C-alpha cells in the first residue's frame with residue numbers, strides 16, 4: 001500500500017497534462033490523486049484508490065468537478081505600489097501606450113511609487129496579489145523585480161519576493177528585471193554599467209532568472225546583449241521582453257543566448273520564430289497586455305508551424321494588465337487570437353513550467369510532481385476559457401494542502 005497524507009477523489013475529469021491515448025490532456029474520468037509531503041504518490045481511477053492507498057490526512061471529495069494541475073504563470077510583475085487606472089482610461093479613449101511613457105508617467109511613475117513604499121507595504125500588496133493568483137487557480141508564478149531600478153531598491157524588491165515565498169503556498173520563481181527600462185535621472189550608460197558590474201553579481205543568490213526588455217522605450221539590442229551575456233555567465237536563466245511594440249532584435253538575442261523564454265513577440269518574424277524553436281526557447285504570450293494596448297495578433301500560425309511551445313501568462317503589472325487571472329488570459333488568447341482551448345491549457349501549464357525549468361514537476365500531475373491542483377466547476381478542462389471573465393475555481397490545492405485565503 002502507498003502511504004499518503006492527502007487525497008482528492010471523484011474528479012469528473014482529471015487532466016494530468018501527460019498525453020495519453022491520443023488525448024493531449026491525458027485525462028482520467030472519475031479520477032483520484034494521492035500525495036505525501038507535497039508530491040503526488042498515486043494517480044488513477046477513483047475506484048482503484050482504496051485498494052492501493054492508505055490515507056492518513058485530508059480527503060477532498062471534488063464531487064465530479066474538473067481537476068487540472070495548478071496553473072503556472074510564466075510572466076508576472078507582482079511587486080509594485082500605486083495605480084495607473086487613469087492611464088488605462090486614457091488608452092481606452094485612444095492614447096497609445098508608447099505616448100504614455102515619460103519621466104513622470106508610465107513605468108517611471110510606478111518606479112517612483114514603489115521606491116517610496118517601505119518593505120512591509122510592498123509585502124502586503126504582493127501577498128494580496130498572491131491570494132488572488134491562488135483564488136484563480138494559479139499555484140506557481142514567475143515573479144519579476146523591475147520597479148526599483150537601482151541597487152538598493154532592486155534588493156528591496158528581491159527581499160519582498162523572498163519573504164513572500166515564505167508566507168504563501170504559491171510557488172514564487174524570482175526573476176531580476178533591473179533591465180526593465182533605464183530609470184529616470186541617471187545616465188543610461190552608467191545604469192547599464194551598474195547592472196553589469198554591481199547588480200547582476202550581487203543578486204545571483206536571490207534570483208533564478210534575469211530578464212531584459214529589448215526595444216524602445218527600454219534597452220537597445222547592444223545593451224540587452226551585454227546585460228544578458230553577463231547574466232548568462234553568472235548562471236542566471238534568461239528571459240527577454242522582445243518585439244512587443246515593434247519589430248526588433250530581441251527575439252534574435254533570445255535565440256542566440258538560448259533564453260528560456262522570449263515574451264510578448266507580437267512583431268517577431270517567421271525566421272526569428274524558427275530560431276527560437278531551434279534554441280529550445282518558450283514563447284511566453286501575454287494576451288492581457290496585448291488587449292489593453294490594442295496590440296496586433298502575435299504570429300501564432302508561424303509558431304504552430306515551427307512547433308515553438310507557446311505559454312500563456314497574465315503579465316500582471318500596473319500599466320497594461322492588472323490581472324492575476326490566467327483563465328481570463330486564456331479566454332483572451334482564444335477569442336482575440338484564435339488559439340484553441342487545448343493550446344491555452346497547455347500554455348498555462350506544461351509550456352509555462354518548461355520556461356521556468358520546472359518540466360515534469362509543475363503544470364502536470366504525475367507521480368513525483370507537485371501536488372498542485374485547481375478544482376473548477378466546469379464540464380471539461382476545455383470549457384475553462386469559455387467562461388470569459390468568471391472565476392469558476394472552487395478550490396486550489398498547493399503542495400497537497402487545500403488553500404484558504406490568508
Ligand SMILES: [Zn+2]
Pocket residue numbers: 075077241315317
Ligand atoms: Zn512584462
